[in-house]
Amino acid sequence: MRQIRIGAGAGYSGDRIEPAIELAEKGDLQYLVFECLAERTIALAQQAKLRDPAAGYDPLLPERFRAVLSLCHAKDIRIVTNMGAANPQAAAERARAVAQELGLTGLRIAAVTGDDVLPYLSNGDYRIEETGAAVADVGNRVVSANAYIGAQPIAEALANGAHIVITGRAADPSLFAAPLIHEFGWSLNDCHRLGQATLIGHLLECAGQVTGGYFADPGYKDVPDLARLGFPIGEVSEDGSVVITKVTGSGGRVTPATCKEQILYEIHDPARYLTPDVIADFSNVTVEEVGPDRIRIQGASGGPRPETLKVSIGTVEGFVGEGQISYAGPGARARGELALDIVRERLNLTGVSTSELRFDLIGVNSLHGDRLSGNSGAHEPYEVRIRVVGRTDSLAEAVRIGNEVETLYTNGPAGGGGVTKSAREVVGILSTYIPRHLVRPTVHYVEC
């Protein structure tokens, strides 16, 4: 049976660079996919594009492409990525510039646009999924709105000979489903195959998270050589079954357990995983070890694709200010608690206006609160780090929160050290749904 080998070269925007080089060199691939776009990333990219029309794509795109383009060109490996973020066409131009720097010719680069639906949201009764409020009521706090587009325009670009396809907000699994649709000629109405294609994409989209990354728990789940973690390869057969594997000799491991964790990762109802391509059903998936670091996964299916597409809305949500300082040795905890009391009183005395405030003892209760931490007050850690964080309407007030922690150096308890402080604007993410017919993806091509 014919097989296609797809590698995952990145699982998020800041991911390691070298595993993709290893995949291009030794993975015997036909496709290399880079998934680099989180919900919030595209809202930030949209803001960058507003400041500079040539910006708004992934800042690591040149570095990633410099690392792999020559290899991919020589070995005829095609690339699919969502590094276009808010500006796929500028990203395609930049990719062409990198290819030219490297002396490559005969490359066709496609940019998929059409996910930006901000103009449509003002006409129509769209509701915020999280709150039930009308999108119109969010008003000028909205900075971006991007619909999740599916595999179709990516497959179209591949059919038209693109060596590199760059999208903006495409659904992550669709980046992987598109090459399968193109290579095997699967119909966009074949729910069974698209369900399995979506499962394959979901297994691969977080890269190292299926090869032993984000898995190790010493003594319980040991993973070798995480500093040289190999990224995954999906060896996909024409019937839609897949073997997840990695380059021999790379770090990490692929086991039934690593695959199960990734199958269920960020899934809600496993029988109804919504993508633009299909409502995938993972509820009968099976996992079988067929060799060392070789796991066969099958049994996904699906129902007809949804008639609406999910839209990620970026909103300006005010500011967050934060400060931290550490205490150690005998009485560390008491001095940390005194420090928190002092900052609490200072924020009151100096009139810093906040809509939400937190006072944490890192090392004692900061992650899960007092009850789950077993924190009765008797626990005496050798060291403790305090953290004060608050939400404000202005940057100036956010800055004052960190400053009040910093002044503990000369005004607070004895022996405090290692202050860090920050103040930042917050971009929040809300969701809505838009009729599919309003979203019209377009593919643009550049050559070199």
Place this chain on the structure above:
Amino acid sequence: MKLRQIAHSRTGDKGNTSSISVIAFDEQDYPLLLRHITPERVKAHFGNLVAGEVIRYEIPSLGALNFVLRQALGGGVTRSLILDTHGKSLSSALLDLELPDDPHTHEAPAQGDA
């Protein structure tokens, strides 16, 4: 015995909703998970960290459960003031759940099973 002895877990996030898988190392222990790791117990374990409902999905073919916890991430990943904005560490808190002792599954799992 702790849940950690017989199961592993990973947390994911979407907006203000956390999803946490609980996967048996040995699929024969799946009935134990079904019996003991109920949505009511998970909700009670997390207490005020989870303001909304807890839903449990069953995936027998993987020997796994999947929990969906609404209003569990301090307002959502992008705006939460909690240090762990994604709630990534919640899986470790869940593995701390107590199960009745069972001599057959008392040891840490053999590496081959993980």
